[in-house]
Amino acid sequence: xxxxxxxxxxxxxxxxxxxxxxxxxxxxxxGFDISASEVERARSLGINASQADALAGIDSIVKDADVVIxxxxxxxxxxxxxxxxxxGVPMVDMIFMWKYDEAKAAxxxxxxxxxxxxxxxxxxTNLLAAAAVSELDDVNQLEIHVGxxxxxxxxxxxxxxLFSLDSTIDEYVRxxxxxxxxxxxxxxxxxxxxxxxxxxxxxxxxxxxxxGLSTLIGTLKVRNMAELTIRWRGHLEAMKLLRRLGLLDDRxxxxxxxxxxxxxxxxxxxxxxxxxxxxxxxxxxxxxxxGIDYASDQFTSMxxxxxxxxxxxxxxxxxxxxxxxxxxxxxxxxxxxxxxxVMDDLRKVGIKFWRVERRIVx
Numbered sequence: 001x002x003x004x005x006x007x008x009x010x011x012x013x014x015x016x017x018x019x020x021x022x023x024x025x026x027x028x029x030x031g032f033d034i035s036a037s038e039v040e041r042a043r044s045l046g047i048n049a050s051q052a053d054a055l056a057g058i059d060s061i062v063k064d065a066d067v068v069i070x071x072x073x074x075x076x077x078x079x080x081x082x083x084x085x086x087x088g089v090p091m092v093d094m095i096f097m098w099k100y101d102e103a104k105a106a107x108x109x110x111x112x113x114x115x116x117x118x119x120x121x122x123x124x125t126n127l128l129a130a131a132a133v134s135e136l137d138d139v140n141q142l143e144i145h146v147g148x149x150x151x152x153x154x155x156x157x158x159x160x161x162l163f164s165l166d167s168t169i170d171e172y173v174r175x176x177x178x179x180x181x182x183x184x185x186x187x188x189x190x191x192x193x194x195x196x197x198x199x200x201x202x203x204x205x206x207x208x209x210x211x212g213l214s215t216l217i218g219t220l221k222v223r224n225m226a227e228l229t230i231r232w233r234g235h236l237e238a239m240k241l242l243r244r245l246g247l248l249d250d251r252x253x254x255x256x257x258x259x260x261x262x263x264x265x266x267x268x269x270x271x272x273x274x275x276x277x278x279x280x281x282x283x284x285x286x287x288x289x290x291g292i293d294y295a296s297d298q299f300t301s302m303x304x305x306x307x308x309x310x311x312x313x314x315x316x317x318x319x320x321x322x323x324x325x326x327x328x329x330x331x332x333x334x335x336x337x338x339x340x341x342v343m344d345d346l347r348k349v350g351i352k353f354w355r356v357e358r359r360i361v362x
Contacts, residue, residue, distance in 0.1 A: 003066030003318035007031040008054040010038040014071025016307025018047045058083045067314045092314045094119040109326040120305035121146040122214035130334035132276035132287040139278035142222045147230025148270040148302040158232040161262045162302045172239050176209040179225040193236050200292040204233040215329035269294045270301040284360035291353040312345045
Protein backbone atom coordinates (compact mmCIF):
# COMPACT_ATOMS: atom_id res chain seq x y z
CA UNK A 1 0.00 0.00 0.00
CA UNK A 2 1.24 3.48 -0.79
CA UNK A 3 0.76 6.25 1.72
CA UNK A 4 2.04 9.64 2.83
CA UNK A 5 4.68 9.75 5.57
CA UNK A 6 5.73 12.95 7.33
CA UNK A 7 9.00 13.13 9.26
CA UNK A 8 9.28 15.82 11.93
CA UNK A 9 12.95 16.65 12.48
CA UNK A 10 15.75 16.01 10.00
CA UNK A 11 18.70 15.55 12.30
CA UNK A 12 20.71 12.33 11.88
CA UNK A 13 17.91 10.01 13.07
CA UNK A 14 15.04 11.71 11.24
CA UNK A 15 17.12 12.03 8.09
CA UNK A 16 17.82 8.29 8.18
CA UNK A 17 14.11 7.52 8.60
CA UNK A 18 13.13 9.77 5.70
CA UNK A 19 15.88 8.30 3.53
CA UNK A 20 14.76 4.72 4.21
CA UNK A 21 11.14 5.49 3.37
CA UNK A 22 12.15 7.38 0.22
CA UNK A 23 14.50 4.70 -1.09
CA UNK A 24 12.97 1.42 0.05
CA UNK A 25 9.21 2.03 -0.04
CA UNK A 26 6.70 3.45 -2.52
CA UNK A 27 5.38 6.01 -0.05
CA UNK A 28 5.29 9.74 -0.58
CA UNK A 29 7.70 11.17 1.99
CA UNK A 30 8.21 14.73 3.18
CA GLY A 31 10.44 15.91 6.02
CA PHE A 32 10.42 19.15 8.00
CA ASP A 33 13.06 20.89 10.07
CA ILE A 34 13.54 24.40 11.36
CA SER A 35 17.21 24.32 10.38
CA ALA A 36 18.04 25.32 6.80
CA SER A 37 21.28 23.32 6.93
CA GLU A 38 19.49 20.14 7.99
CA VAL A 39 16.95 20.61 5.20
CA GLU A 40 19.76 20.98 2.67
CA ARG A 41 21.51 17.86 3.97
CA ALA A 42 18.26 15.94 3.58
CA ARG A 43 17.71 17.26 0.06
CA SER A 44 21.23 16.20 -0.91
CA LEU A 45 20.10 12.62 -0.19
CA GLY A 46 17.08 12.96 -2.47
CA ILE A 47 14.62 13.56 0.37
CA ASN A 48 11.67 15.89 -0.19
CA ALA A 49 12.37 18.33 2.65
CA SER A 50 11.04 21.75 3.69
CA GLN A 51 12.08 24.30 6.28
CA ALA A 52 9.41 24.87 8.89
CA ASP A 53 8.80 25.17 12.61
CA ALA A 54 7.06 21.82 12.93
CA LEU A 55 5.36 22.59 16.23
CA ALA A 56 4.07 26.00 15.15
CA GLY A 57 2.30 24.65 12.08
CA ILE A 58 1.80 21.03 12.99
CA ASP A 59 -1.92 20.82 12.14
CA SER A 60 -1.39 21.78 8.49
CA ILE A 61 1.83 19.77 8.22
CA VAL A 62 0.40 16.42 9.32
CA LYS A 63 -3.32 16.60 8.50
CA ASP A 64 -2.99 14.67 5.21
CA ALA A 65 -0.43 12.16 6.48
CA ASP A 66 -1.05 8.45 6.88
CA VAL A 67 1.72 8.28 9.47
CA VAL A 68 4.07 10.71 11.20
CA ILE A 69 7.56 9.93 12.47
CA UNK A 70 8.72 12.08 15.36
CA UNK A 71 12.48 12.75 15.43
CA UNK A 72 12.46 16.02 17.34
CA UNK A 73 14.67 16.78 20.36
CA UNK A 74 13.66 15.29 23.70
CA UNK A 75 12.47 18.70 24.96
CA UNK A 76 9.90 18.89 22.13
CA UNK A 77 8.80 15.26 21.79
CA UNK A 78 5.93 15.31 24.28
CA UNK A 79 4.34 18.39 22.74
CA UNK A 80 4.68 16.98 19.24
CA UNK A 81 3.09 13.65 20.16
CA UNK A 82 0.13 15.36 21.83
CA UNK A 83 -0.35 17.71 18.87
CA UNK A 84 -0.24 14.94 16.23
CA UNK A 85 -2.58 12.81 18.32
CA UNK A 86 -5.09 15.64 18.53
CA UNK A 87 -5.17 15.76 14.71
CA GLY A 88 -5.89 12.02 14.69
CA VAL A 89 -2.90 10.81 12.69
CA PRO A 90 -0.93 7.62 13.55
CA MET A 91 2.56 8.34 14.88
CA VAL A 92 5.87 6.61 15.49
CA ASP A 93 8.03 8.63 17.88
CA MET A 94 11.68 7.90 18.61
CA ILE A 95 11.84 9.70 21.96
CA PHE A 96 8.49 9.90 23.74
CA MET A 97 8.46 8.10 27.10
CA TRP A 98 5.25 8.77 28.98
CA LYS A 99 6.21 6.95 32.18
CA TYR A 100 7.20 10.24 33.77
CA ASP A 101 3.66 11.62 33.45
CA GLU A 102 0.80 9.16 33.91
CA ALA A 103 -1.83 11.85 33.39
CA LYS A 104 -0.36 12.55 29.98
CA ALA A 105 -0.39 8.85 29.20
CA ALA A 106 -4.06 8.58 30.13
CA UNK A 107 -4.94 11.29 27.60
CA UNK A 108 -3.29 9.28 24.81
CA UNK A 109 -4.73 5.82 25.42
CA UNK A 110 -7.40 6.08 22.75
CA UNK A 111 -7.58 7.41 19.21
CA UNK A 112 -4.92 7.04 16.53
CA UNK A 113 -2.08 4.64 17.25
CA UNK A 114 1.11 6.02 18.80
CA UNK A 115 4.17 3.76 18.90
CA UNK A 116 6.34 5.45 21.55
CA UNK A 117 10.07 5.22 22.26
CA UNK A 118 10.57 3.55 18.89
CA UNK A 119 14.21 3.91 17.89
CA UNK A 120 17.11 1.57 18.50
CA UNK A 121 17.20 1.34 22.30
CA UNK A 122 14.44 1.55 23.31
CA UNK A 123 12.54 0.38 20.25
CA UNK A 124 14.33 -2.28 18.26
CA THR A 125 15.67 -3.77 21.49
CA ASN A 126 12.08 -4.04 22.77
CA LEU A 127 11.13 -6.16 19.77
CA LEU A 128 14.22 -8.35 20.22
CA ALA A 129 13.35 -8.72 23.90
CA ALA A 130 9.80 -9.83 23.06
CA ALA A 131 11.20 -12.38 20.62
CA ALA A 132 13.66 -13.82 23.15
CA VAL A 133 11.11 -13.95 25.97
CA SER A 134 8.48 -15.60 23.75
CA GLU A 135 10.74 -18.63 23.30
CA LEU A 136 10.93 -19.46 27.00
CA ASP A 137 8.25 -21.06 29.18
CA ASP A 138 9.41 -19.12 32.22
CA VAL A 139 11.74 -16.10 32.23
CA ASN A 140 13.83 -15.12 35.20
CA GLN A 141 16.10 -12.49 33.69
CA LEU A 142 16.26 -10.15 30.73
CA GLU A 143 19.31 -8.04 30.04
CA ILE A 144 19.80 -5.56 27.22
CA HIS A 145 23.38 -4.54 26.43
CA VAL A 146 23.74 -1.74 23.87
CA GLY A 147 26.32 0.83 22.96
CA UNK A 148 27.22 3.10 20.08
CA UNK A 149 30.89 4.11 20.16
CA UNK A 150 33.53 5.71 17.93
CA UNK A 151 35.73 3.22 16.10
CA UNK A 152 38.82 5.19 17.10
CA UNK A 153 38.28 6.55 20.64
CA UNK A 154 40.50 9.41 21.79
CA UNK A 155 41.49 10.36 25.33
CA UNK A 156 40.57 11.75 27.75
CA UNK A 157 36.90 10.78 27.31
CA UNK A 158 37.11 7.94 24.74
CA UNK A 159 33.75 8.87 23.26
CA UNK A 160 32.13 11.12 20.67
CA UNK A 161 28.72 12.76 20.38
CA LEU A 162 26.67 10.30 18.34
CA PHE A 163 23.18 11.51 19.25
CA SER A 164 21.55 14.37 21.16
CA LEU A 165 24.03 15.90 23.62
CA ASP A 166 21.21 16.54 26.09
CA SER A 167 20.18 12.87 25.98
CA THR A 168 23.83 11.84 26.27
CA ILE A 169 24.23 13.81 29.50
CA ASP A 170 21.00 12.28 30.82
CA GLU A 171 22.57 8.82 30.70
CA TYR A 172 25.02 9.77 33.45
CA VAL A 173 22.73 11.75 35.74
CA ARG A 174 19.22 10.32 35.42
CA UNK A 175 18.47 7.39 37.75
CA UNK A 176 18.09 4.16 35.81
CA UNK A 177 15.01 2.03 36.41
CA UNK A 178 15.65 -1.71 36.65
CA UNK A 179 13.43 -4.57 37.80
CA UNK A 180 14.63 -6.74 40.68
CA UNK A 181 12.57 -9.59 42.11
CA UNK A 182 9.57 -8.30 40.22
CA UNK A 183 9.76 -4.75 41.56
CA UNK A 184 10.90 -1.69 39.62
CA UNK A 185 13.64 0.17 41.43
CA UNK A 186 16.05 2.94 40.56
CA UNK A 187 19.83 2.82 40.67
CA UNK A 188 22.50 5.45 40.20
CA UNK A 189 23.83 4.92 36.68
CA UNK A 190 27.49 5.28 37.64
CA UNK A 191 27.42 3.39 40.94
CA UNK A 192 28.23 0.05 39.33
CA UNK A 193 30.51 -0.30 36.32
CA UNK A 194 30.96 -3.77 34.85
CA UNK A 195 33.32 -5.28 32.33
CA UNK A 196 31.68 -6.17 29.01
CA UNK A 197 33.06 -8.90 26.78
CA UNK A 198 32.03 -9.83 23.26
CA UNK A 199 33.41 -11.91 20.42
CA UNK A 200 31.91 -9.55 17.83
CA UNK A 201 34.71 -6.97 18.02
CA UNK A 202 38.11 -6.66 19.64
CA UNK A 203 38.27 -4.04 22.36
CA UNK A 204 38.31 -3.27 26.05
CA UNK A 205 34.79 -2.32 27.12
CA UNK A 206 32.78 -1.51 30.21
CA UNK A 207 29.07 -0.95 30.75
CA UNK A 208 26.77 0.83 33.19
CA UNK A 209 23.06 0.84 34.00
CA UNK A 210 20.96 3.22 31.91
CA UNK A 211 17.28 4.12 31.81
CA GLY A 212 16.33 2.35 28.60
CA LEU A 213 13.89 -0.36 29.64
CA SER A 214 11.13 2.12 28.88
CA THR A 215 7.81 0.38 28.20
CA LEU A 216 9.20 -3.11 28.89
CA ILE A 217 8.76 -2.48 32.62
CA GLY A 218 5.00 -2.59 32.16
CA THR A 219 4.62 -4.90 29.17
CA LEU A 220 6.89 -7.88 29.93
CA LYS A 221 6.45 -9.92 33.08
CA VAL A 222 10.06 -10.73 33.90
CA ARG A 223 11.36 -10.92 37.48
CA ASN A 224 14.68 -9.23 36.75
CA MET A 225 15.33 -6.75 33.93
CA ALA A 226 18.00 -4.19 33.17
CA GLU A 227 19.53 -2.20 30.33
CA LEU A 228 23.25 -1.51 30.32
CA THR A 229 25.12 0.80 27.96
CA ILE A 230 28.55 -0.16 26.62
CA ARG A 231 31.50 2.24 26.46
CA TRP A 232 35.22 1.98 25.79
CA ARG A 233 37.15 1.44 29.03
CA GLY A 234 38.24 4.75 30.52
CA HIS A 235 35.17 6.74 29.53
CA LEU A 236 33.08 5.95 32.59
CA GLU A 237 35.84 6.80 35.06
CA ALA A 238 36.20 10.16 33.34
CA MET A 239 32.44 10.78 33.59
CA LYS A 240 32.47 9.84 37.26
CA LEU A 241 35.13 12.44 37.86
CA LEU A 242 33.22 15.12 35.97
CA ARG A 243 30.11 14.35 38.01
CA ARG A 244 32.00 14.42 41.32
CA LEU A 245 33.35 17.84 40.36
CA GLY A 246 29.78 19.04 39.78
CA LEU A 247 30.28 19.69 36.08
CA LEU A 248 27.19 17.66 35.15
CA ASP A 249 24.87 19.40 37.63
CA ASP A 250 24.37 22.49 35.49
CA ARG A 251 22.99 21.35 32.13
CA UNK A 252 24.20 24.44 30.29
CA UNK A 253 27.71 24.09 31.71
CA UNK A 254 27.73 20.35 31.05
CA UNK A 255 26.74 20.95 27.42
CA UNK A 256 29.51 23.48 26.97
CA UNK A 257 32.17 21.26 28.56
CA UNK A 258 31.17 18.02 26.86
CA UNK A 259 30.39 19.67 23.55
CA UNK A 260 34.03 20.75 23.33
CA UNK A 261 35.63 17.70 24.93
CA UNK A 262 33.74 15.00 23.03
CA UNK A 263 33.57 16.35 19.52
CA UNK A 264 31.80 14.46 16.74
CA UNK A 265 33.05 11.41 14.88
CA UNK A 266 30.64 9.77 12.46
CA UNK A 267 32.79 6.64 12.12
CA UNK A 268 30.99 4.60 14.75
CA UNK A 269 29.84 1.06 15.50
CA UNK A 270 26.93 -0.22 17.56
CA UNK A 271 26.70 -3.38 19.65
CA UNK A 272 23.35 -4.96 20.50
CA UNK A 273 22.92 -7.95 22.82
CA UNK A 274 19.48 -8.91 24.15
CA UNK A 275 19.52 -11.98 26.38
CA UNK A 276 16.68 -13.77 28.17
CA UNK A 277 17.35 -16.48 30.75
CA UNK A 278 14.79 -18.93 32.04
CA UNK A 279 13.53 -22.39 31.27
CA UNK A 280 11.95 -24.31 28.43
CA UNK A 281 10.81 -27.92 28.35
CA UNK A 282 11.96 -28.22 31.96
CA UNK A 283 15.55 -27.20 31.17
CA UNK A 284 17.36 -23.98 31.96
CA UNK A 285 17.98 -22.06 28.77
CA UNK A 286 19.34 -18.81 27.35
CA UNK A 287 18.00 -17.13 24.22
CA UNK A 288 20.15 -14.31 22.90
CA UNK A 289 19.96 -12.00 19.91
CA UNK A 290 23.14 -10.14 19.08
CA GLY A 291 24.48 -7.95 16.32
CA ILE A 292 27.08 -5.37 15.42
CA ASP A 293 26.64 -2.58 12.90
CA TYR A 294 28.99 0.03 11.46
CA ALA A 295 28.59 3.47 9.95
CA SER A 296 27.82 3.19 6.26
CA ASP A 297 27.70 5.73 3.46
CA GLN A 298 26.04 8.88 4.77
CA PHE A 299 24.82 7.50 8.10
CA THR A 300 26.29 6.66 11.47
CA SER A 301 25.45 3.22 12.75
CA MET A 302 23.34 4.75 15.52
CA UNK A 303 21.24 6.72 13.04
CA UNK A 304 20.85 3.62 10.85
CA UNK A 305 19.54 1.49 13.70
CA UNK A 306 17.31 4.22 15.09
CA UNK A 307 15.97 5.83 11.93
CA UNK A 308 15.63 2.72 9.79
CA UNK A 309 13.72 0.82 12.49
CA UNK A 310 11.34 3.73 13.06
CA UNK A 311 10.79 3.92 9.28
CA UNK A 312 10.11 0.17 9.00
CA UNK A 313 7.56 0.47 11.83
CA UNK A 314 5.89 3.45 10.14
CA UNK A 315 5.68 1.57 6.85
CA UNK A 316 4.03 -1.38 8.60
CA UNK A 317 1.40 1.01 9.95
CA UNK A 318 0.74 2.34 6.44
CA UNK A 319 0.43 -1.26 5.23
CA UNK A 320 -2.10 -1.88 8.03
CA UNK A 321 0.14 -4.64 9.40
CA UNK A 322 0.59 -2.89 12.72
CA UNK A 323 -2.70 -1.80 14.25
CA UNK A 324 -3.72 -0.38 17.55
CA UNK A 325 -5.33 2.46 19.44
CA UNK A 326 -3.50 5.12 21.39
CA UNK A 327 -0.20 4.25 23.06
CA UNK A 328 0.97 0.94 21.60
CA UNK A 329 4.53 -0.09 22.52
CA UNK A 330 6.14 -2.06 19.71
CA UNK A 331 6.61 -5.17 21.84
CA UNK A 332 2.84 -5.42 22.45
CA UNK A 333 2.21 -6.14 18.77
CA UNK A 334 4.98 -8.76 18.57
CA UNK A 335 4.35 -11.86 16.52
CA UNK A 336 6.67 -14.27 14.78
CA UNK A 337 5.51 -13.01 11.38
CA UNK A 338 6.04 -9.35 12.31
CA UNK A 339 9.48 -10.13 13.70
CA UNK A 340 10.42 -11.93 10.51
CA UNK A 341 9.36 -8.99 8.34
CA VAL A 342 11.36 -6.52 10.43
CA MET A 343 14.48 -8.71 10.41
CA ASP A 344 14.21 -9.16 6.63
CA ASP A 345 13.83 -5.42 6.08
CA LEU A 346 16.84 -4.68 8.27
CA ARG A 347 18.94 -7.24 6.41
CA LYS A 348 18.21 -5.38 3.17
CA VAL A 349 20.19 -2.44 4.55
CA GLY A 350 22.95 -4.59 6.02
CA ILE A 351 21.73 -4.73 9.62
CA LYS A 352 21.83 -8.31 10.88
CA PHE A 353 21.14 -10.09 14.15
CA TRP A 354 22.09 -13.61 15.15
CA ARG A 355 20.04 -15.85 17.37
CA VAL A 356 21.92 -17.94 19.92
CA GLU A 357 20.31 -20.63 22.05
CA ARG A 358 22.08 -22.39 24.87
CA ARG A 359 20.78 -25.07 27.24
CA ILE A 360 22.32 -25.08 30.71
CA VAL A 361 23.15 -28.56 31.98
CA UNK A 362 24.29 -29.04 35.59
